[in-house]
Amino acid sequence: MERAAVPGMIREQKLNQWIEDYSDSILRTCFLYLSDQNQAEDATQDTWIKAWKHMDDYERKSITNDKAWLLRIAINTCKDYRRSAWFRHIDRNKVLDELPSQLIAVEPEDRTLTLTIMDLPDRYKQVILLYYFQGLTMQETAEVIGASQTTVQRRLKKAESLLKVELTGGVTYEG
Amino acid sequence: MKDKRLEQQIQHSLNAELSGLNTTSWQRDQFFENATGGTKVKKKISVVAVLIAALMLITITAFALTNGFGILEYHPDQSANQAYVDSIMALNQTWDGKYFSATIHEAVFDGMKMTFTMSIIPKENADPVFIIPRITATHGDKELHTFITHSSVIMDDGFWIPCMEPDVAYDFDNIGVDVILSDDSVTFNPTDDQIKWEISFDVLHTDWPIDYTAQDEPMIGEPEWTDSDYENYESQFVKAYEEKRVLLNQIAMLSPFAAAVPHDPSMEDEMEYPDYIEMLLTQDAFVIEEKATFSFVADPLPVKHAKQPVSFEMPDGLLVHVENISVSADQIGMKLRITKPGSDQPLRLEDWQNWTIAVFAQGAETKYPEVNYSPDDDGSLHYNAYWTITGETDQLILIPVEAELYSDVIKNQGAVTEEQQARTIRIDLE
Numbered sequence: 001m002e003r004a005a006v007p008g009m010i011r012e013q014k015l016n017q018w019i020e021d022y023s024d025s026i027l028r029t030c031f032l033y034l035s036d037q038n039q040a041e042d043a044t045q046d047t048w049i050k051a052w053k054h055m056d057d058y059e060r061k062s063i064t065n066d067k068a069w070l071l072r073i074a075i076n077t078c079k080d081y082r083r084s085a086w087f088r089h090i091d092r093n094k095v096l097d098e099l100p101s102q103l104i105a106v107e108p109e110d111r112t113l114t115l116t117i118m119d120l121p122d123r124y125k126q127v128i129l130l131y132y133f134q135g136l137t138m139q140e141t142a143e144v145i146g147a148s149q150t151t152v153q154r155r156l157k158k159a160e161s162l163l164k165v166e167l168t169g170g171v172t173y174e175g
Numbered sequence: 176m177k178d179k180r181l182e183q184q185i186q187h188s189l190n191a192e193l194s195g196l197n198t199t200s201w202q203r204d205q206f207f208e209n210a211t212g213g214t215k216v217k218k219k220i221s222v223v224a225v226l227i228a229a230l231m232l233i234t235i236t237a238f239a240l241t242n243g244f245g246i247l248e249y250h251p252d253q254s255a256n257q258a259y260v261d262s263i264m265a266l267n268q269t270w271d272g273k274y275f276s277a278t279i280h281e282a283v284f285d286g287m288k289m290t291f292t293m294s295i296i297p298k299e300n301a302d303p304v305f306i307i308p309r310i311t312a313t314h315g316d317k318e319l320h321t322f323i324t325h326s327s328v329i330m331d332d333g334f335w336i337p338c339m340e341p342d343v344a345y346d347f348d349n350i351g352v353d354v355i356l357s358d359d360s361v362t363f364n365p366t367d368d369q370i371k372w373e374i375s376f377d378v379l380h381t382d383w384p385i386d387y388t389a390q391d392e393p394m395i396g397e398p399e400w401t402d403s404d405y406e407n408y409e410s411q412f413v414k415a416y417e418e419k420r421v422l423l424n425q426i427a428m429l430s431p432f433a434a435a436v437p438h439d440p441s442m443e444d445e446m447e448y449p450d451y452i453e454m455l456l457t458q459d460a461f462v463i464e465e466k467a468t469f470s471f472v473a474d475p476l477p478v479k480h481a482k483q484p485v486s487f488e489m490p491d492g493l494l495v496h497v498e499n500i501s502v503s504a505d506q507i508g509m510k511l512r513i514t515k516p517g518s519d520q521p522l523r524l525e526d527w528q529n530w531t532i533a534v535f536a537q538g539a540e541t542k543y544p545e546v547n548y549s550p551d552d553d554g555s556l557h558y559n560a561y562w563t564i565t566g567e568t569d570q571l572i573l574i575p576v577e578a579e580l581y582s583d584v585i586k587n588q589g590a591v592t593e594e595q596q597a598r599t600i601r602i603d604l605e
Contacts, residue, residue, distance in 0.1 A: 012211060019206050023198040031196055032189065044198070045206055049346070052210040079426070080328075094531065094578055098585060100195035110188035117189070131177070132185040146341070146425070160181065 033078040068140040124159035243280040249351030270467040284473035285503035295347040307377040339427035378465040479604035511558040521554035539566035
């Protein structure tokens with residue numbers, strides 16, 4: 001089903017609303033993907049530029065979840081950044097220390113879990129960030145990463161087991 | 176079924192850890208303005224503000240019409256950096272070919288890094304072509320090694336015109352590229368020396384049909400993948416070649432196809448990123464149909480170095496030798512060698528975890544660095560880093576700091592404790 005074309009001003013209002021609603025969420029996801037605050041901010045900016053340019057696509061397709069559509073753009077942007085990064089050995093602990101001061105208390109196990117997720121291979125990190133951190137459904141996660149639900153399921157299973165192995169002695173999830 | 180407990184734990188931990196990482200209202204305004212090219216309509220705007228905004232828009236539009244996507248749009252941080260701004264060259268060279276036209280708008284060479292901006296417009300209904308950028312710098316008779324360090328579209332290992340990646344549209348109207356001279360022993364005399372830059376693009380065309388693999392790329396080293404998985408993955412590219420089809424991976428990269436097609440094994444020994452393209456060109460899938468070439472001569476801006484060799488001891492006993500410092504109008508490049516006196520054990524990355532070095536430039540703002548560590552055969556650790564700076568400086572300030580205090584020092588743009596103050600090392604540049 002095709003949507004009616006959205007007039008320019010309404011498009012601007014929509015983008016404005018998205019920027020207000022989702023910028024922090026996209027910035028944090030990009031940061032966890034890229035481990036670099038500056039690059040995450042650039043990727044967030046690029047996400048909005050691409051979203052604006054692809055408004056036609058958004059209107060043509062029946063997008064039911066704006067956030068998932070925006071996260072797809074953000075993740076693809078981060079992939080581009082990763083491919084174009086020149087050289088990078090990242091001490092993620094330091095990267096986290098360099099962030100602006102936390103507004104809420106952080107326990108040692110929060111740091112451990114964050115570092116463990118940041119250290120996951122990209123394919124597993126993606127699904128953890130989308131499915132668990134951003135709260136997307138299995139189907140939405142599959143759409144964002146352009147894979148089947150079976151693939152997402154397989155990667156989630158693997159990612160969960162990697163997390164649990166890494167976190168043994170730290171946080172335990174088994175009931 | 177979603178593991179709710181895991182979901183809560185992940186959301187709690189990540190949101191706590193990243194609770195300080197938020198966009199500001201100013202940033203969100205910038206996001207909007209940069210995305211739409213306009214400004215948000217505020218509830219109350221004075222007539223004067225409207226007039227000023229209108230004048231600014233006219234100025235920006237006139238600038239855009241003159242030069243297209245400019246260096247300062249690619250590197251807006253440098254807008255107030257007078258030496259940098261003054262050395263931007265308007266080139267406006269256009270090449271028109273069978274498959275696309277390309278225009279180089281502006282370039283700037285700071286003595287270490289050349290930046291250029293360009294746009295590419297694909298021809299309507301033209302076949303897709305694969306573009307290989309080749310950038311050379313010549314100083315007198317000597318060709319210098321160059322390396323693309325950053326670009327706004329993926330460029331360093333070749334790219335498709337138009338973009339072939341599903342669901343992705345690259346912004347070919349607004350391309351910015353940074354290229355460094357990778358040999359840091361090269362020095363120029365800014366008053367006499369000129370560097371000739373040549374930017375060329377080989378245009379590779381194929382008559383073969385182009386297809387995408389549906390299979391995920393196995394990642395070597397991941398436990399779930401075996402050698403046979405990788406062999407299976409590779410075999411589809413070999414099969415495609417035998418069937419005279421070009422097969423791209425899921426993100427339209429040509430490298431798996433290029434690596435899988437038959438080639439002289441001796442090329443493997445010499446293969447360096449991205450020389451797989453040379454392998455591709457020995458086969459019959461692609462031919463270079465055209466070559467877009469641009470050239471210009473640039474006067475390098477002065478590059479400063481440390482006046483004298485510098486070595487110092489970190490509080491944990493590690494010895495830091497500053498092997499090279501190069502400071503241009505917009506960046507600091509630094510190479511350090513770190514050793515552990517009296518130890519016969521090679522240094523490991525873990526040995527450099529508790530302490531680090533904060534670097535500032537006197538009179539200029541320093542951004543976060545791009546850092547690379549690598550262990551050396553002699554047991555030392557190499558630390559290479561580049562910082563962007565937004566103005567000229569005559570002095571660098573190095574402060575050995577505890578890793579956990581690094582962010583405080585960066586926020587403060589200087590020492591936060593008396594001990595750090597006492598450890599501060601000032602390096603005069605010339």
